[in-house]
Amino acid sequence: MTKVIRLEEAISKIENGMTIMVGGFIGCGAPSQLLEEVCRKQVKELTLIANDTGILGDAMSQLIVQRCVNKLIATHIGTNKETGRQMSAGELEVKLIPQGTLVEQIRAAGAGLGGILTPTGIGTLVEEGKQKLVVNDTEYLLELPVRANVALLNAYKADKAGNLVYRRAARNFNPLMATAADTVIAQVDRIVEVGEIDPDEVMTPGIFVDYLVQKQPREVSSVG
Amino acid sequence: MTKVIRLEEAISKIENGMTIMVGGFIGCGAPSQLLEEVCRKQVKELTLIANDTGILGDAMSQLIVQRCVNKLIATHIGTNKETGRQMSAGELEVKLIPQGTLVEQIRAAGAGLGGILTPTGIGTLVEEGKQKLVVNDTEYLLELPVRANVALLNAYKADKAGNLVYRRAARNFNPLMATAADTVIAQVDRIVEVGEIDPDEVMTPGIFVDYLVQKQPREVSSVG
Amino acid sequence: MLDKEARIDWLVKRVAQEFKTGDVVNLGIGIPTRVANALPEGIKIILQSENGYMGVGPVPEAGKEDPDTVNAGGQYATILPGGCSFDSAMSFAIIRGGHVDATVLGALQVDEDGNLASWMIPGKMVPGMGGAMDLVVGARRVIVAMEHAAKNGGIKVLKKCTLPLTASRQVNLIVTDMGVIEVTPKGLVLREIAPGLTFAEVQACTEAILLTPESEIVEV
Amino acid sequence: MLDKEARIDWLVKRVAQEFKTGDVVNLGIGIPTRVANALPEGIKIILQSENGYMGVGPVPEAGKEDPDTVNAGGQYATILPGGCSFDSAMSFAIIRGGHVDATVLGALQVDEDGNLASWMIPGKMVPGMGGAMDLVVGARRVIVAMEHAAKNGGIKVLKKCTLPLTASRQVNLIVTDMGVIEVTPKGLVLREIAPGLTFAEVQACTEAILLTPESEIVEV
Numbered sequence: 001m002t003k004v005i006r007l008e009e010a011i012s013k014i015e016n017g018m019t020i021m022v023g024g025f026i027g028c029g030a031p032s033q034l035l036e037e038v039c040r041k042q043v044k045e046l047t048l049i050a051n052d053t054g055i056l057g058d059a060m061s062q063l064i065v066q067r068c069v070n071k072l073i074a075t076h077i078g079t080n081k082e083t084g085r086q087m088s089a090g091e092l093e094v095k096l097i098p099q100g101t102l103v104e105q106i107r108a109a110g111a112g113l114g115g116i117l118t119p120t121g122i123g124t125l126v127e128e129g130k131q132k133l134v135v136n137d138t139e140y141l142l143e144l145p146v147r148a149n150v151a152l153l154n155a156y157k158a159d160k161a162g163n164l165v166y167r168r169a170a171r172n173f174n175p176l177m178a179t180a181a182d183t184v185i186a187q188v189d190r191i192v193e194v195g196e197i198d199p200d201e202v203m204t205p206g207i208f209v210d211y212l213v214q215k216q217p218r219e220v221s222s223v224g
Numbered sequence: 225m226t227k228v229i230r231l232e233e234a235i236s237k238i239e240n241g242m243t244i245m246v247g248g249f250i251g252c253g254a255p256s257q258l259l260e261e262v263c264r265k266q267v268k269e270l271t272l273i274a275n276d277t278g279i280l281g282d283a284m285s286q287l288i289v290q291r292c293v294n295k296l297i298a299t300h301i302g303t304n305k306e307t308g309r310q311m312s313a314g315e316l317e318v319k320l321i322p323q324g325t326l327v328e329q330i331r332a333a334g335a336g337l338g339g340i341l342t343p344t345g346i347g348t349l350v351e352e353g354k355q356k357l358v359v360n361d362t363e364y365l366l367e368l369p370v371r372a373n374v375a376l377l378n379a380y381k382a383d384k385a386g387n388l389v390y391r392r393a394a395r396n397f398n399p400l401m402a403t404a405a406d407t408v409i410a411q412v413d414r415i416v417e418v419g420e421i422d423p424d425e426v427m428t429p430g431i432f433v434d435y436l437v438q439k440q441p442r443e444v445s446s447v448g
Numbered sequence: 449m450l451d452k453e454a455r456i457d458w459l460v461k462r463v464a465q466e467f468k469t470g471d472v473v474n475l476g477i478g479i480p481t482r483v484a485n486a487l488p489e490g491i492k493i494i495l496q497s498e499n500g501y502m503g504v505g506p507v508p509e510a511g512k513e514d515p516d517t518v519n520a521g522g523q524y525a526t527i528l529p530g531g532c533s534f535d536s537a538m539s540f541a542i543i544r545g546g547h548v549d550a551t552v553l554g555a556l557q558v559d560e561d562g563n564l565a566s567w568m569i570p571g572k573m574v575p576g577m578g579g580a581m582d583l584v585v586g587a588r589r590v591i592v593a594m595e596h597a598a599k600n601g602g603i604k605v606l607k608k609c610t611l612p613l614t615a616s617r618q619v620n621l622i623v624t625d626m627g628v629i630e631v632t633p634k635g636l637v638l639r640e641i642a643p644g645l646t647f648a649e650v651q652a653c654t655e656a657i658l659l660t661p662e663s664e665i666v667e668v
Numbered sequence: 669m670l671d672k673e674a675r676i677d678w679l680v681k682r683v684a685q686e687f688k689t690g691d692v693v694n695l696g697i698g699i700p701t702r703v704a705n706a707l708p709e710g711i712k713i714i715l716q717s718e719n720g721y722m723g724v725g726p727v728p729e730a731g732k733e734d735p736d737t738v739n740a741g742g743q744y745a746t747i748l749p750g751g752c753s754f755d756s757a758m759s760f761a762i763i764r765g766g767h768v769d770a771t772v773l774g775a776l777q778v779d780e781d782g783n784l785a786s787w788m789i790p791g792k793m794v795p796g797m798g799g800a801m802d803l804v805v806g807a808r809r810v811i812v813a814m815e816h817a818a819k820n821g822g823i824k825v826l827k828k829c830t831l832p833l834t835a836s837r838q839v840n841l842i843v844t845d846m847g848v849i850e851v852t853p854k855g856l857v858l859r860e861i862a863p864g865l866t867f868a869e870v871q872a873c874t875e876a877i878l879l880t881p882e883s884e885i886v887e888v
Contacts, residue, residue: 025756026738028719028736028742051756052796074796075799076795076798079742096794096796096797098799098802099760099801100763100764100799100806101801103756103760107757108340109545111537111540111544111545112543112586113328113364114342115340115341115357116332116340117337118337119336119764120764120802120835123783123833123835123836123837124836125832133339135368142341159530161530166424167424167753168424168720168721168737168753169717169737169745170736171754172755172759173756174755175755176755176757179541179545179547194530195529195530199501199531199533200389200390200392200533202534205502205532205534206530206532207472207494207502249522249536250499250521250522251522252515252522275536276576276578299577300576301575301576303522308574323498323536323578323579323582324540324543324544324579324582324586325581327536327540333765334761334765343585344544344581344582344586344615346616348615380516387750392501392516392517392527393517393519393525395500396500396539397535398535399537400537403767423721424753426754429722429762430750430752431762431767432767
């Protein structure tokens with residue numbers, strides 16, 4: 001009963017109308033091949049939770065361009081002009097959240113917390129509709145957990161038990177999202193046998209990960 | 225300006241009456257040589273925040289036996305009978321906290337959160353004096369941040385910039401406490417040059433760590 | 449009737465039948481720990497140790513103990529291939545976040561509402577709750593594994609716990625050396641009786657009223 | 669008066685004088701990024717990148733770019749020896765938890781109460797706040813580094829911000845190509861004036877009333 005499955009089978013777990021979380025930060029650490037398959041399959045009416053919507057042209061941006069998403073929860077959309085255009089045209093519902101808050105909301109969902117108190121956003125539009133609490137004379141916003149049906153992640157290395165290792169800045173939201181979705185799918189550069197990763201090297205325990213997809217090497221197109 | 229200092233100099237940062245956090249879980253991952261020096265120096269009236277008070281005879285237990293502590297915040301004291309004795313005799317103030325709650329309280333202090341909502345303790349004595357909030361029809365306790373003047377940690381490896389690596393179950397509370405004290409001191413088995421630890425291997429960023437103390441090898445006493 | 453040790457063996461084996469391959473399980477100290485060695489042929493579960501790792505293995509051979517690898521009871525342990533270590537925040541995120549399929553733990557008292565008392569006897573024994581409160585609230589299934597009666601003969605399966613609670617209404621199953629009791633909205637249902645015992649004998653050692661699997665109140 | 673590029677250079681060098689060795693600093697995109705290359709001789713600061721690492725180094729040589737090592741603006745970057753990588757939870761624990769000594773960032777508007785607007789112009793430009801709101805609330809010191817006037821000549825240092833705020837009352841210092849302005853409980857104090865300018869010239873480009881270092885209201 002291996003966790004390693006084919007790309008098409010992995011993406012078949014995502015149904016129209018689902019909420020998905022996608023790791024990555026302006027493309028770095030985003031599961032590009034999983035996203036390409038979501039676009040190819042034309043999954044629709046998704047709610048997308050991600051730091052951003054990539055740079056116009058990359059795999060993440062295509063989720064928006066190809067209109068797979070009708071609701072977006074993100075921290076920054078400035079690097080993909082199409083997201084702003086669809087938002088302004090009323091075609092895409094967008095909820096912008098401070099990055100540190102989104103991180104904690106995802107973590108809270110994964111960790112079974114009912115919410116966290118953050119000072120971020122006090123005195124700004126972010127306050128709207130939220131409960132405020134005062135602790136030790138400081139005002140905080142109560143921010144609630146955020147979870148998804150499916151998380152799409154990118155990892156550098158995995159063993160067949162699903163233990164994940166990330167590399168450099170490609171880690172970002174990936175390990176948090178691994179804890180906060182019903183189904184967790186990771187695209188991995190290198191899949192190794194159980195026992196080949198030292199216990200201290202693991203960044204996401206395998207119990208969180210349902211499916212692994214081997215990332216396919218691509219030919220680098222020569223310039224000119 | 226190195227962070228590596230002598231044991232005596234490190235422990236001189238702790239003054240009578242301070243609040244200290246100490247890593248470790250029933251001795252595993254506890255900074256034994258730092259604790260021995262606290263006892264030797266007879267620092268007094270400490271508030272101690274730790275998972276437990278060790279096993280009678282080990283370095284952690286000696287903090288209690290030698291009466292360095294007059295207030296204890298812990299999750300479990302069953303492995304050190306002297307702690308229970310002092311508590312029953314009214315000599316030591318003890319506050320028992322669920323382990324997952326203490327973890328999040330320390331993390332909240334380090335992460336600038338005003339508190340977290342946990343379901344743990346609802347319907348028990350742990351509720352007493354705490355604010356309850358209902359989120360999505362579930363009751364939660366609001367638990368507040370816990371921080372200290374000084375954190376005493378144990379790590380397996382460090383570079384001279386203070387980046388720490390822990391080993392196996394000796395990690396436990398150490399990385400959390402590193403974020404939640406004004407002064408952070410780590411006892412380290414192996415101190416290496418800056419650049420010798422891969423960025424992805426680091427478990428506690430060096431910016432959190434003020435001082436490193438080289439752990440001294442001890443002769444293993446032969447049995448019998 | 450079986451002798452005491454055989455009854456405990458029965459209990460341990462019976463708890464072990466509750467799992468399927470891949471389940472993430474946290475075993476408490478004492479009787480619950482023995483469940484790891486009583487799994488049915490072919491069933492492989494993943495054991496979590498709340499002090500910070502996944503994939504608890506067997507006790508190490510003499511001379512191969514690693515001081516950095518101990519279990520939550522402080523005893524030397526091992527980590528199996530495919531296991532991983534983490535800090536206490538991740539450990540309790542796993543526990544509280546519903547990522548542990550079952551926790552098996554002992555009890556001082558348990559009652560017909562699924563309340564559990566396991567962490568203190570006021571004025572007498574206050575070891576602290578450690579990770580138990582989080583485990584009982586967070587695990588998907590809470591299984592109490594204990595001797596049916598206290599050492600002094602005192603009754604432990606009650607109408608209402610009298611000791612301070614570990615958690616309210618979280619226990620799903622009570623497996624003792626006398627039988628297997630499910631906590632249901634109607635009350636405690638005695639699903640199985642240990643070899644050689646009768647329903648009446650189990651009820652006689654139980655304060656709470658036990659229901660038969662047909663869920664009717666039984667005249668004792 | 670210096671030409672525009674020289675005035676920006678002055679601004680960047682002036683911001684760089686605010687740090688001491690060992691300071692943990694987060695630099696925003698644009699003018700703030702240039703501060704890294706303008707530090708006084710012998711001063712070494714530690715740069716944090718909110719997407720997940722500490723110890724931001726110089727731009728990599730051509731051909732040595734690592735797709736996993738980019739800065740928070742998405743450009744290729746490097747990690748210096750002694751640096752370390754982490755997830756977004758740790759990154760914002762560092763930021764929100766007060767472990768960043770200073771953040772340097774641009775602004776659309778800033779006012780005499782230390783309010784900052786930098787993340788949106790309603791109906792026109794809504795890129796989102798990214799990590800800015802956390803940085804401004806969490807960093808021990810918030811330094812705004814920007815051109816004194818908007819490209820269209822509009823005034824940016826106001827009595828009261830009119831755009832949606834990034835944070836309330838968090839700005840400590842405003843360094844522009846015209847001068848260095850400290851936010852104090854009494855109001856904005858013009859501590860330094862860029863070479864070739866007069867107090868009156870700076871005030872003329874500023875809606876908020878500027879105070880002299882002697883903290884008296886100046887007749888312009």
